[in-house]
Amino acid sequence: MGAEFDLADEDASAIFSAPRIRSRLAQGASPVAAFRETLKWGRERLYTLFHEGTAADALVHARAHLVDEVLRTAWQKFLPELTDGLALVAVGGYGRSELLPHSDIDILLLHSGEALEQHRKALEQMTAFAWDIGLEVGQSVRTVQECVDEAAKDITVMTNLLEARMLTGDAALYQQMQQALTPEHVWPVKAFFEAKKAEQAARYRKYDDTGYKLEPNVKESPGGLRDIHTIGWVAKRHFNAQTLAELREHGFLNKQESDELFAGQDFLWRVRFALHMITNRREDRLLFDHQIKVAALFGYEDNDKNRAVEQFMQLYYRTIKSLSCLNDMLLQLFDEAILHPDAGEPEVLNARFQVRNQTIEARDDDVFRKQPWALLEIFRLLQEHPKIAGIRAQTLRMIMRDGRLIDDAVRNDVRARAIFIDMFREGRGLTRNLRRMNRYGVLGRYLPSFGKIVGLMQYDLFHTLTVDEHVLYVLRNARRFAMGRFQHELPFANEVFTRIAKPELLYLGAFWHDMAKGRGGDHSTLGAEEAEQFCLDHGLSHADAAVVAWLVENHLVMSLTAQKQDVQDPNVVASFARKVGDRDRLDYLLLLTCADIRGTNPALWNSWRESLLKDLYSSTARALERGLDDPVVPEERVAETCARALKLLTERGTDTQAAAQVWQRFDRDYFLRHSPEELAWHLPAIVSAKEADLPLVLVETLSDRGTTVFVYTRDRDHLFGLSAGVLARLGLNILDARLHTTNDGFVLDSYAVMESDNSPIQPGIRFEEIRNALRKVLSDPEMSTVEVNRRVSQRLRHFNTPTHIHFSQDEARRRTVMELVAADQPGLLSMVGRVFQKRGILLDAAKIGTIGERAEDVFYITDRMHRPIRDERVLDDLREVLTRTLDRTDAA
Template structure:
């Protein structure tokens, strides 16, 4: 590969040679058009070379060469003969000689003081000229003394100047600046190293310490190009080295590691180059639309197993994993060389490992070759001894080198299996340990099923992490339930956690729940079989293994039941409880469900979902432990809700007979669908409402479910469509709709809402805005439709989710169930409500679930006579209209 790069460098140097560029400019008389044309020619030539497969390393250097010559020519055009007291200096990435098509071109006008003022007019002309020809130059003008003062205050300035490169002008002045910035005068090596390491830590934290998000930043995310820059900066400051290749010469990297570093850097440069080329501007984020285009540009094609974009992104994630590993190792090697040149006395741990300067290390170079199961033991020791800060760099290098000795024979050994299982039983430090094992490749080698999902992503907006990273986040969430210091996050989950007889079974289920993603077939079923077999092989009893397998197979059961079914219906709860079977299984499943949702998408977990799951959990406990039947469960729940609401009302001075008088108009479903807090909040307003004050609209965060919008008014056509249209126009997300119509023609509709970013609504002014907007529309009998004039979010435009409609019958409650899967869009519910209204369909309730770019909603509907819709012809027509309306964005 090195020979290929050398040839490419030679080819690029020939194409973008100084004589050739000067000749082009001279032929155009150094006019503005000549400069513009030269830059345009250079850009097009670079794009062509990129498409032809030239290594990105050569392309970024060629772009820098081109800009060098253009700037030099422009300098001599405006400042001919100026060679003293003024210098044009490239800094930052441009100073390194690395420029992508639209990268920042950072320059420093280094001056001696008086010269700047003398040449101010010429320099202003130069700056304007650069912009005129299309070079977006970022510049600063400083004396040597000012450079030193600014660098002393700001490590970023120091870093930019560290990479300074003279383009033209006063050589002596430039050298004086370099001499003034040496480590013996400013930013000693130790201080510089600590500052850059802290800077990297802060940068990683900004990205939640993971580069495995759906839309990563190729430059700044962990494992990105900035991590390579950090290595280069420290190396340059400490050793005076000019290139990364010197890492190998100085013994910091082996040939293989050096090849991996350069290959990773070239890949990321190539990705960034493609992003700049596709977007026609600087862009370092791999956004959804760009991912598809870059994958196509790189030659990936869809297969039955994975889309082209998923294949490309898996390579991206695996590349940054390798680079993160090298970054860890090199920074620690630097730390040992810079901060702790004295190796210190070792503290033995066992015959294979010892602690030195707070880090664990192998006691000899052959440990992992002689006893490969020690590749697991070292991580268990890190768990058992939390005072150990990490793995020493040389030992980490051995882990990377000797991972290949983790063979099938080793995996099947009693020793290896016992060590791995002990990590889960130990609990403490499990998540951090598994992340280390994944980062250093040990986890995928020990468990090939895990190795297959490393870097695997799903091209949707629902799953915000790669599969392997998501799994480790779910394990993390499960662990936090057991830790006292995180009890405040989800107290109820922490309480349930205390009842688990074997917490490690929850961790194992979390670890296995998505392990079979990316394979043909049901990942829950495949994963369950493999998880149960894994547990048996690792010494668990048949009972424990069966529980882990059951949890993996049913890890979606509780979330789907709570979010897509009407859990005010006792039959739904009873059926769920029947599938679960025991209180112990319920405890494990509840915790796994909460951990999974929180680890899937940060925006997905909210107070409403938590309340739904807790409600389903508590109802199921009564069914499982008390053995009550469906009818009794509904009667008792309704009676308890009613009684608790009466107590709340009496405490607020509302007479009991007032409540009973109002409530006699309402059926039992009303008490099953609302909490006591909601009933007590609604009743005083309903009791005093008159025709003159209708529609009654109330907005408040009444209980743990979030903000409730309550509408009480006489029934009218398209009420659901109007209400949801107004809420959508206000930029609100509707999480739930509970609709109730009395026999005397009044509606009591409740909507659970949040802001568009899923943030809770807390401002009284926002409450008033929602209330006033709804009253204005609902009180006007002339308004029959609402246009939701909100633009489709950019991210939603990149996904194609064809509309699917399914029907079933809820015979016990005399209604039809319509399940809808379609692409999310602003005003979707209002559009659906319009379809229902035009076809004489009444809506009894709705379960709203937006899964990333997909809306997966359930509607409970009847005809105008409040009867279920059973005519297949009518249902087929409704399906056809919904598909046509939603897929074509047409009005029904």
């Protein structure tokens, strides 16, 4: 090809000038080679310009200009004479002259009918040529009337044609189409605006009404580029505006807002450009695979508090938050101008605010400048008057303009403090209006602690939302306990909620629980200190402030106890009860724990976790009622469990005479770790089982505990590893394992299991599949390992979770506790079991927890003589072998 152009001191428009492009297209061994090489050259030049920091708008326009010249030159090659009745038209994003490296190239071949037939062969050759040179063109072929008909039926077609731009051909035909598509003929402005609002609402619902998920779509998620497109489409239909910049001329944007809009668009374009460049394809999703690479391209580096990717993503989330505000304001302006030009007489609320057409507005343009605390009052009024639909556009503009006036003087103003704390006491509408305050920047200004977590993300698969969104989701979950229409979600929690005296303390605990994240140190401790001071500053009593601070400091304690310790152990319950102290705090903590787990990652909440929390709550409540000086002793718990199991058996018409004979073979832990319902389920099967029936495998869904797999058979080596391998191969997650060996050499192993996506296991064929698979493997004395597909999912591969193992001693139960943190991977438990078996280690019980990309499991182990393992050399050797096994690079 011809000489390379020097990029020094040249901008994108000079590099991609029409003469230069045409010159390159005229060179080469063949037209196909010349065109392909030109497109390749253009892509490389754009990548170089990106790395040099060229503005994104220059890049997207340069790419569009390159494609323009390629298509025009191709048109001239196959249709060399000026052709009446044919026009080549760019539509969609290409019509806006906005193309990323791998964006769709949408064109319309507009024809008069006769011309299409006359030149069909040449047009087909041109289309084939476009594909040969690597230009993936999306082409529609229509007459003017067909354009009108299709546009009338489909708002998407209308929108695509709204962006039409003439490339070459019959200009008169193009003008005829433009005239036929004006609001007077199809899609009047009002109908178009209503359709676009509905379309945006539907798109938001697709993304759960939040752009703050951890793998956002840069184009389609709320706050993304599509929101900017929506504004542009409405402006074009309403004003016949050709660019967003014209909104300033019509008074719909001031300079600051215009600068903010274009800066946000440029940022999102650069992110999307980087995604196309990294993946070498059209990619609009900021997947975990790509986030680290994009952060590096943007120049971010890890620091002591936050990783580079977290810093970059915080900028991303704050940018889309700003764009969402502008989208709200502009669509509200359009609503007022298009749908409600005559808003009618206002209804006065107070000296500062009034309602007009179901929207609240300031009565004075300077209200926030004169009384900055009114920036909080407007949201309190929205909470008091739920029928008010929103905020009028001019008042939104004032909020965004005057939010900076919230300073320490406002934060210390008794009026502002009274308004804010009253929102929590009111309860109704709290979450909705705190979301509004966050969206429009008021919440983060009033509470600088909240401002620090806005857009903050944690680069893992456990936390599915940014910290600020998570906090508000947890608060939403806490509020739902107060609402009868959500009682079906968690009936037990709703019942507990009716007993708490001051719901606002729960709401404040939810609001503050993660406020200190991202600062280094223990966020629970730091947050508790700040929460207590906040409560005192806002007029709460010392006793109430202490409850909120305690909740914040201990918001993880109940979930960690339930998921990592044996909640059937009276000693565990007694220790937890001492930490809680009284029934009131237990009630608050249960509700906050349920709200937090469900607001962290929806996949975490299941019937098994709910049952663990309910068991811990009930046992702790009983312990508190008895008094901490009179704890339940294990023997008492065993006697009560057996009595209740016998009652169940009797009610079911089962002969209970064999119970005492069978149960005397089992140790105390069996009765402590299983519910009466489980004992009543096991007993008849064990009594009737003959040697030929072993291994006995039962699968059942018991009450609200999810599905349990129970294995009764003679003890053998590697039983846990084999069982875990079979269950993993079946695509099941093990949530909990309780393993017992009787004095006469039988095992009683129970596994709580769910499907790999954490959905419940459906009975019937699936239960039979589990039974048959386990029986087949466990009955084969030659079977020593179960191979599990160890291919790690694409989503997990880019997370680096080194294996970490910590040992401690459970003196009361005479066993060693091994806490394992490792990268989640298929067959992990089977591998752990195999290591145990080779080193003569017995597994007594296991608590299994997969937290996103991390496995956080607890194993209770002994040596072959059922003694705790105290020799540090043995423990160090076990740690080294497990680490080497689980961190093997070939596991990926």
